[in-house]
Amino acid sequence: MTGFYIVLLFLLTGIFIAGMSLAVSRILQTRKAYPEKYISYECGELPAGESWIQFNNRFYIIALIFIIFDVEVLFMFPWAVVFDEYGLLAFVEMLIFIVILLVGLAYVWAKGDLNWIKPRPQLAHLPKEKGE
Amino acid sequence: MTQTGNIILDVVIIVIKIVIVLGVNLTIVAYLTLAERRVSAFMQDRLGPNRVGPAGLLQPIADGIKFFTKEEIIPAQSSKLIYLMAPSFVLFPAFLTYAVIPVGPTFSAWGYSFQMEIANLNIGILYILALTSFVVYGVVLAGWSSNSKYPLIGGLRSAAQMISYELPLGLSIIGVLMIVGSLRLSEIVNFQTHLLWGFLPRWNVVLQPLGFLIFLIAAFAESNRLPFDMAEAEPELVGGYHTEYGSMKFASFMLGEYAGMITSAALMTTLFFGGWDFPWVNESALGVWGILLAVIAFSLKTGFFLFLYLWVRWTLPRFRYDQLMRLGWKILLPLALVNIVVTAIVMAFLA
Amino acid sequence: MVTVLLYLFGILAILSALGMVFHRNPVYSALFLVVTFFSLASIYALLGAQFLSIIQVMVYAGAIMVLFVFVIMLLNLRKEVRLPIGKPAQVIFGVIFGLLLFVEGLLIIKSGSISGTLGRYPQAKVNVIGNVEALGNLLFTKYLFPFELASIILLVGMIGAIILGRKKMPKEL
Numbered sequence: 001m002t003g004f005y006i007v008l009l010f011l012l013t014g015i016f017i018a019g020m021s022l023a024v025s026r027i028l029q030t031r032k033a034y035p036e037k038y039i040s041y042e043c044g045e046l047p048a049g050e051s052w053i054q055f056n057n058r059f060y061i062i063a064l065i066f067i068i069f070d071v072e073v074l075f076m077f078p079w080a081v082v083f084d085e086y087g088l089l090a091f092v093e094m095l096i097f098i099v100i101l102l103v104g105l106a107y108v109w110a111k112g113d114l115n116w117i118k119p120r121p122q123l124a125h126l127p128k129e130k131g132e
Numbered sequence: 133m134t135q136t137g138n139i140i141l142d143v144v145i146i147v148i149k150i151v152i153v154l155g156v157n158l159t160i161v162a163y164l165t166l167a168e169r170r171v172s173a174f175m176q177d178r179l180g181p182n183r184v185g186p187a188g189l190l191q192p193i194a195d196g197i198k199f200f201t202k203e204e205i206i207p208a209q210s211s212k213l214i215y216l217m218a219p220s221f222v223l224f225p226a227f228l229t230y231a232v233i234p235v236g237p238t239f240s241a242w243g244y245s246f247q248m249e250i251a252n253l254n255i256g257i258l259y260i261l262a263l264t265s266f267v268v269y270g271v272v273l274a275g276w277s278s279n280s281k282y283p284l285i286g287g288l289r290s291a292a293q294m295i296s297y298e299l300p301l302g303l304s305i306i307g308v309l310m311i312v313g314s315l316r317l318s319e320i321v322n323f324q325t326h327l328l329w330g331f332l333p334r335w336n337v338v339l340q341p342l343g344f345l346i347f348l349i350a351a352f353a354e355s356n357r358l359p360f361d362m363a364e365a366e367p368e369l370v371g372g373y374h375t376e377y378g379s380m381k382f383a384s385f386m387l388g389e390y391a392g393m394i395t396s397a398a399l400m401t402t403l404f405f406g407g408w409d410f411p412w413v414n415e416s417a418l419g420v421w422g423i424l425l426a427v428i429a430f431s432l433k434t435g436f437f438l439f440l441y442l443w444v445r446w447t448l449p450r451f452r453y454d455q456l457m458r459l460g461w462k463i464l465l466p467l468a469l470v471n472i473v474v475t476a477i478v479m480a481f482l483a
Numbered sequence: 484m485v486t487v488l489l490y491l492f493g494i495l496a497i498l499s500a501l502g503m504v505f506h507r508n509p510v511y512s513a514l515f516l517v518v519t520f521f522s523l524a525s526i527y528a529l530l531g532a533q534f535l536s537i538i539q540v541m542v543y544a545g546a547i548m549v550l551f552v553f554v555i556m557l558l559n560l561r562k563e564v565r566l567p568i569g570k571p572a573q574v575i576f577g578v579i580f581g582l583l584l585f586v587e588g589l590l591i592i593k594s595g596s597i598s599g600t601l602g603r604y605p606q607a608k609v610n611v612i613g614n615v616e617a618l619g620n621l622l623f624t625k626y627l628f629p630f631e632l633a634s635i636i637l638l639v640g641m642i643g644a645i646i647l648g649r650k651k652m653p654k655e656l
Contacts, residue, residue, distance in 0.1 A: 004528045005484075006146055006251040007259075010231050013150050014224055018384070025200045025380040038208040040280035041375055047209075047280070055557045059292050061648050062457075063550040066295045068641035069465075070546045072634060073302045074538055075622075076472075077258060079630075080309040082619035084479065090623060091480035093631070098469055100634040104641050105465065113645060114461045116454035214510060254613045258537045265545030269517070272552050276510065288556060295549060315615055 061113050072101050141244075149250045153230050161390040162192035164438060171442040202379035207278060210376065214277035219381045221270030222388035225263040229395045232256040234318045236408045236426040237415050248408070248423070249318065256317040257309070260399065261302055264354060268294050270388070271356075271373050278376035286372030289453065290356055296460040297360075301350035303468035307343040307475040308336050308403055321407030325415075333411035337404040342471045344404040346464050351396040353460065355389065357441060359448040360456060397437035398430075405433050489529055496522035509555045513548060520544045531606060534614045 040047045076097070083090050108114055166181065166188065173180025182188040206212060236248035253259050268291050275287015309315065312323045320336075328334040337344045353360040361372075374385045401407055408415070408426035415422035451459070496519050503515035520543040527536035603625075604617045612620075622630045 003251040003253040003533070004525075007228065007231055007253075009143075009146060010150050010228055010250060011224065013147070013154065014227055017154065018220065018223060021200075022380055025204070028201045029203050029379065030201070031203055037205050040207050040209045040278070042281065055288060057557075057648070059288055060550075060553055060557055061645060062292050063295060063553045064644050064648055065641065066299065067542075067546045067550055068637050068644075069299050070302075071542055072637055073299060073306075074541060075630070075633065076303075076306050077309065077315070078534065078615045078619035079622050080306045080472075080619075081313055081315060081615050082623060083310045083476070084313050085620075086623050088480050091476050093623065093627065094476055095473065096631055097634050098473060100631075100638055102466075102469060104638045107642060108645065109462065111645070114457065116457045211508075211510070214514070217514075253533070255533045255537055255615060258534070258541075258615075262537045262540040262545065265541055268545070268549050269552070272549070272556065273510075273514075276552075276556055284556075288553075291549065291553070295546070314613075316613075 058113075058116065065108055065113065068104065069101070072097075145246075146250065153250060154227065157227065157230055157391060157394060158387075160394060161387055162196065164390050164393065165195065165386070166191050167438075168442055168445075171439070172446060175443075175446045196383075199380055199383040204379045204381070207280065207376050209279040211277040211279065214273050215376075216381070218270050218274035218277060219377070219384035219388070221273065222267055223270075223384045223391070225266045226388045226391035226395060229260045229263050230398075232259055232317050233395075233398045233402060234321055234407060235430045236423050237322075238318070239416065239419075239423055247318075248427075252316065252318055255315050257305060257315050257320070257403070260395070261298075261305075264392075264395075265298060267354075267388070267392070270385075274377065274385070275373040278373075280376050282375045283373050286375070290373060293356070293360065293456060293460075294354055296457060297350045297353035297464070300346050300460065300464035300468045301354060303465070303472065304343045304346035304350060305403065306468075306472050307340045310472070310475055310479060311336065311339055317402055317407075321402060321409060324406040325409045327412070333406060333409065335404065335406040335409070335411075340404065340471070340475070342467065343475075344400070346468050346471065347404065348400065349459075349464060351400065352441070352444065353456070355392045355396055355441075357389075357393065358445040359450050361450065393438060393441055394434070397434045397441070400437050401430060401433040407433075485529055489526060492522040492525045492529070496526070510552070513551050513555060516551075517544050517548050520548070531609070532614065534618055 042048070076094075079090070079094070083094070169191075170180040170182075170188065172178075180188065181191045184190045184194045206215060231250040232253050234247075234249040234252075238245060238247050240246065271294065272287050272291045275283040275285075275291075278284070308320065312320050314320065314323075324333070324335050326334045328338060332338060374382055377385060408430040410425050410429040413422075413425065415426045418425065499515045499518035499522065503512045503519065506512045506515060520539055524536040524539040524544075527533075527539060604621070609617045
């Protein structure tokens with residue numbers, strides 16, 4: 001039995017248990033249908049307008065940056081494992097790699113893609129925060 | 133014994149292990165919910181639930197019965213299939229991670245070598261990271277499929293939070309991997325059973341204090357717990373991504389969240405605090421008692437980190453979203469990189 | 484056992500890929516694609532390439548598909564909008580190249596197993612020293628330059644993607 005089969009077996013056991021508990025819940029629960037129950041929750045009021053809101057573009061950009069960094073992090077795993085066997089060569093190589101990664105981070109940092117809007121009340125008499 | 137006999141024995145033992153691990157962890161999850169309420173009450177000078185059974189010990193069972201008997205409501209607005217599927221994306225990864233966590237040393241008895249984990253994968257730690265990356269789907273899809281305002285905002289927020297903290301989480305482990313030289317969790321623990329300079333346990337937290345700190349913070353953020361629970365910030369988002377969920381589907385989210393807490397507590401123990409190692413004692417030489425000692429040591433350490441979760445919850449106020457993103461991207465990520473470089477310098481010059 | 488599972492995951496991959504193409508709702512399409520990636524990862528794991536399978540799950544299913552789902556949510560795509568099919572010339576070229584690719588694939592399958600000389604790390608050796616370790620050794624020695632180059636490509640890719648992403652996304656998409 002190698003790892004993969006065990007994990008598969010685990011997954012199947014998990015699905016079986018979860019399915020069983022859902023089935024038991026189905027049998028045990030009481031059901032009384034009336035239309036108010038199926039309305040989306042909005043603090044007891046009738047939902048107003050569409051559920052969709054115009055989202056900030058930042059979420060998309062964060063996901064983009066994440067993909068690139070995720071790939072770079074994954075590149076680091078195989079090489080962290082054998083790091084000890086290569087000594088100074090490994091050190092120099094890793095330094096180049098990390099510096100390239102840092103250049104990317106510095107770029108998005110300087111361009112302000114990592115900044116999120118700060119909730120600040122727009123009052124005239126308040127002094128402006130630095131860098132705003 | 134014959135070849136097929138061996139395989140059947142293997143399968144039987146693995147199934148028994150799976151059942152034990154799932155049973156024990158589900159029980160811990162159930163009592164973790166009680167512990168959370170009791171500890172919270174203690175910290176706020178209240179009593180907490182103490183009516184059901186002696187000292188409230190039957191409370192989780194009462195809660196369970198309640199979850200089972202509640203009516204399942206599928207909101208009319210929702211995208212039904214995805215709405216029903218979303219909880220499983222949170223639940224299964226959280227439990228599947230237990231497969232690779234070693235709770236004790238390998239030992240042989242009756243001519244059979246028992247491993248104290250279900251699967252000793254050679255990519256153990258990556259397996260856990262890959263599974264946790266699936267949780268994002270559960271959160272996003274729950275938010276999206278509910279087709280309601282609060283879940284949508286909560287889902288998107290916590291998804292962005294989770295992917296942001298996945299990077300420091302992965303990077304903080306790299307330092308440990310460089311020192312140990314293996315992704316196998318059992319080898320990471322074995323490495324830590326030795327002593328440093330003859331008296332200090334060679335736990336990775338001694339060698340990688342910064343790495344541990346980053347891992348701790350990132351793990352808290354990954355499990356959407358206070359002080360990082362922007363996803364379900366009750367005062368503004370009601371319940372966050374699971375606002376529209378009820379009965380067993382809501383229970384699945386809760387189980388997944390608490391199971392995730394146990395996973396990260398066990399991982400902190402395994403990666404940084406010597407796993408099952410009881411310092412200054414050679415467990416493998418003590419036979420059955422050694423195994424027992426190892427399991428107890430592992431449980432105590434994991435228990436401590438679970439308590440830390442509850443402790444932090446009532447100690448730190450909630451972060452604001454911009455603070456959260458700044459902490460993740462502008463502080464933890466560069467710090468994790470610095471940690472790797474420093475580790476590399478020390479290792480290159482010691483070698 | 485391995486063969487049965489290989490066929491099972493292969494069929495699952497093909498079916499979910501078809502589901503991805505034919506489903507009208509973008510979120511379902513994205514989920515079908517996740518299933519495809521997952522089946523591919525399982526196939527890699529069955530063939531003994533554990534690291535590759537983890538990468539497949541983490542990068543494709545865990546990162547790229549999350550971006551897809553984000554985009555779908557940001558643009559609130561509930562139902563697919565059918566765009567008119569392009570110019571006739573595009574259709575003709577598309578069909579021709581599609582058929583060529585299909586025939587090419589058939590020829591490769593018909594030619595039987597692809598054989599070559601074994602590299603420095605055949606299966607037996609990988610099993611001894613471990614998948615990730617073998618990859619790490621190669622990255623440090625033979626593929627040192629491509630490895631560093633990859634990080635630069637990633638950097639360029641990131642900057643390009645962000646510059647494009649920062650522009651206002653078209654409303655009618």
